[in-house]
Amino acid sequence: xxxxxxxxxxxxxxxxxxxxxxxxxxxxxxxxxxxxxxxxxxxxxxxxxxxxxxxxxxxxxxxxxxxxxxxxxxxxxxxxxxxxxxxxxxxxxxxxxxxxxxxxxxxxxxxxxxxxxxxxxxxx
Amino acid sequence: xxxxxxxxxxxxxxxxxxxxxxxxxxxxxxxxxxxxxxxxxxxxxxxxxxxxxxxxxxxxxxxxxxxxxxxxxxxxxxxxxxxxxxxxxxxxxxxxxxxxxxxxxxxx
Numbered sequence: 001x002x003x004x005x006x007x008x009x010x011x012x013x014x015x016x017x018x019x020x021x022x023x024x025x026x027x028x029x030x031x032x033x034x035x036x037x038x039x040x041x042x043x044x045x046x047x048x049x050x051x052x053x054x055x056x057x058x059x060x061x062x063x064x065x066x067x068x069x070x071x072x073x074x075x076x077x078x079x080x081x082x083x084x085x086x087x088x089x090x091x092x093x094x095x096x097x098x099x100x101x102x103x104x105x106x107x108x109x110x111x112x113x114x115x116x117x118x119x120x121x122x123x124x
Numbered sequence: 125x126x127x128x129x130x131x132x133x134x135x136x137x138x139x140x141x142x143x144x145x146x147x148x149x150x151x152x153x154x155x156x157x158x159x160x161x162x163x164x165x166x167x168x169x170x171x172x173x174x175x176x177x178x179x180x181x182x183x184x185x186x187x188x189x190x191x192x193x194x195x196x197x198x199x200x201x202x203x204x205x206x207x208x209x210x211x212x213x214x215x216x217x218x219x220x221x222x223x224x225x226x227x228x229x230x231x232x
Contacts (some may be wrong), residue, residue: 035221044212045169047221061220062125095168100159100180109216110159112180114168 002026004096004115011121012086020118022079022096029077030054033099033107036070036081039117040092050099050109051079086122093117126151126215128224136230137203145198145227147213152193154217160189160198163226164209172211173198205231 007021022034036048049060051070058070069082079096095118097111127150135143147158156176161169171180173189176196186201200207208231213224 044226045214045223047214047223059219097168100171100174108174109157109219109221110171110174110214111161111169112171112174114170117168 002098002113004098004113006096006115006118009119011123013124014086014088014122016086017082017084018086018120020081020094022115024077024079024098030074032102034072034079035097035099035111037095037097038092039095053079088122091120091122093119125220126153126218126222128213128215128222130213130224130227132227134228134230136232138232139203139205141203143200143203143229145211147196147224149194149215153215156192157215157217158196159214159216161212161214162209163212169212203231207231
């Protein structure tokens with residue numbers, strides 16, 4: 001079955017960096033875009049952007065450029081999210097989520113499935 | 125950016141009743157590009173409906189979506205205890221993709 005498995009929880013100090021991994025299985029990795037979503041404690045989800053897993057080209061949502069970097073390693077069917085210069089406001093659960101449907105016309109921007117989430121806590 | 129407003133914030137209903145959740149967009153959503161997710165505590169969201177009204181694989185027909193333009197509705201009939209969750213709408217018709225604030229459904 002299609003599955004996304006993310007790396008474990010992280011506790012970081014302000015100013016540090018973190019790299020979250022998302023390993024895909026059950027489908028052809030480079031045929032579907034991968035999205036990243038953040039959910040701060042008690043809040044709804046917030047879209048960070050997506051990466052074309054075939055070309056490696058990332059697209060970032062407004063407000064998530066500069067410190068946020070998406071990448072992929074197709075040899076291990078894994079997507080990565082790296083966040084630098086962490087701030088306490090970056091605290092939350094970070095999800096990878098596969099595009100729900102892709103065709104020759106591109107991928108639709110709904111997500112299925114989602115990874116299990118990686119809690120990231122930024123605290124001094 | 126399209127802002128999605130969900131109402132009510134919380135819905136408290138008894139088993140067997142019908143839940144009606146609203147998602148209103150600040151501007152028209154292209155091509156009915158709206159999806160509904162269910163999220164239970166400690167879990168990732170799960171897709172229920174995409175394309176405003178298309179059930180995802182494995183979703184029972186007591187869950188339905190409707191609407192277009194700026195007004196969308198998720199309906200859940202014959203509520204079961206397992207339907208207790210937070211429900212989010214999300215639009216994917218234009219970038220940036222945006223989510224609503226969620227409706228919490230409680231089963232009495």
